[in-house]
Amino acid sequence: MFTLVASLPHARHGILKTEHGTVKTPFFMPVATAGAMKGITQRDLLELNAQILLCNTYHLHLQPGEDTVERAGGLHTFIGWEKPILTDSGGYQVFSFGKRGATNVTEEGVHFRSHLNGDAHFIGPKESMHIQHMLGADIIMVFDECPPSTAKRTSIEKAVDRTLRWAKECRKINDAYKQQTGKNPLLFGIVQGGLERDLREKCAQELQAIGFDGYAIGGLAVGENEEQMLSVVEAVAPLLPKDKPRYLMGVGDVEQIRACVERGIDMFDSVMPMRIARHGTILLSNRSQIRITNAQFKEDHSPIDPESPSHLSRQHTRSYLHHLLRANERLGETIAQMQNLGVTLQSMQQLRNAQ
């Protein structure tokens, strides 16, 4: 259940209730792909005030498999995380890996090969719902077709139609599972349509006719520029119901998040803050950023970020982090990632306070 607490001009502040507790919106979800962050423990995540994690259905299906996770007592028990979890549908991954020519899309779903060992696999709406229910996440996503935002109109049109047919099927299957298991995950629809306004509009409306617990905007942050991305968000957000959470998939830049919150988005996820951290781009709590691997930081013996939400960045110096990343020391990646995640989560807190 989603309760809107404040909504001034467009930015919103609300509370999303899940089976593992409530989450305050707007929020950012750290991505624990195969059930773990790179070099960050679950205790670290709690210290940085992470409210909810995203895990990838595709990766967990391949390894260790949803059967193992279910026997462990579900994903929360398996990974040792008591707060809410969202799983994606696997759609984005099986279509991305499709670029390597390994997939074959039918009306039932996608044939693909494991990136681990080349084994043949198949996921469609039925399989995705099954896997996500076995994993036991609090928020689950419909299986969608996700073409690049820059694809031709005809292929985007086909993708929207298939996404809508699959969304209907996912809704039906989810209803049946809910009745069968007594569990009550929130099911989110995904608005596709690339950069085509009318297709986005059609998709948003038909998804609402099916009815979901929340609505995501998919197919962005995959090649288009920032202006195009914001223009789609600006067009689609007002078409979505006010009383349901809105999730922009794959956007993790702090300033872009701010811009999208102002346009009415509630939920975000991205691996970007973590990836740029590993390569030496450090977000600071004063909204600037530095390239810590640059020569100027070799002798900068001041704290990485004295106001950081991460104790590591308050304790350690820029010269130490410079050294660790230059020397390929994993502790450097941990310090950098904790910093960028901490700053991203802190900025969400500021956005919530601003409402």
Add this chain to the structure above:
Amino acid sequence: MFTLVASLPHARHGILKTEHGTVKTPFFMPVATAGAMKGITQRDLLELNAQILLCNTYHLHLQPGEDTVERAGGLHTFIGWEKPILTDSGGYQVFSFGKRGATNVTEEGVHFRSHLNGDAHFIGPKESMHIQHMLGADIIMVFDECPPSTAKRTSIEKAVDRTLRWAKECRKINDAYKQQTGKNPLLFGIVQGGLERDLREKCAQELQAIGFDGYAIGGLAVGENEEQMLSVVEAVAPLLPKDKPRYLMGVGDVEQIRACVERGIDMFDSVMPMRIARHGTILLSNRSQIRITNAQFKEDHSPIDPESPSHLSRQHTRSYLHHLLRANERLGETIAQMQNLGVTLQSMQQLRNAQ
């Protein structure tokens, strides 16, 4: 200063005083090669009751360089560790890399090439003392020649003679630095001599004639078998002064440590517990060990080690750790390393309590 608190038959319990506080013996030193453990933070080390760290002079000399470390305020400040630090002399590394044919040994020291970029470098007793003083460790080591324990007698004989000449020079240089800087690091001599009893004896006696704050046994854990190693320890330990700490370099197997403590050794270091952790061998607090990557642990949903000194191993399951290491997730390495280091440090505590 070293105070022997208890000594029953041979095993000893003492207190070693350094410029950054006291350390209870016997102890194990985690190896923070370039000033950091792999995937373990300084806070983690404190939680596992690490009393003292070992850092490698060779690595820190190449990157970031002792000048940078000194400008940071010394190694303790640079890496954010307030407890004692021991630095090795660099001797072991420059001779190990010599096996690749990159070194040229003279009476003044060793010409070698950086393993990072092939640059030419030179370290001898003078350079090693200089670097270690710049780094500012609490315990520093003489620069020694370290041939494999299985080398021919003639080359071991030459190495012992050179080690003794270099030890004398290191003592002299260290005395001068101490007078000059007012700092008072403990300088340890290193007994070489391979598996040759008489050479070990000669080396031990002549080092004592020079006079050091502690005595290490070097050139072991580099190819000989356990019986040979223990027999050298058994022969050398009684030749060393009772009122100085004794350090067996490079031995980190918990059972071997027990055997060596019983033979009068006080100090240990090794990367071994961490390396086997990364490859899936997990030490348990009940003194057994498991190969966590074996298929039998895929569905073992019990805690990794309910009695573990590491919170991660009490919180997480064997199936989760199995999954993480199989999936090459860094969190798996962190959990495994924290476990093995925790158990190793805990066993040192038990050995201290047993005195």
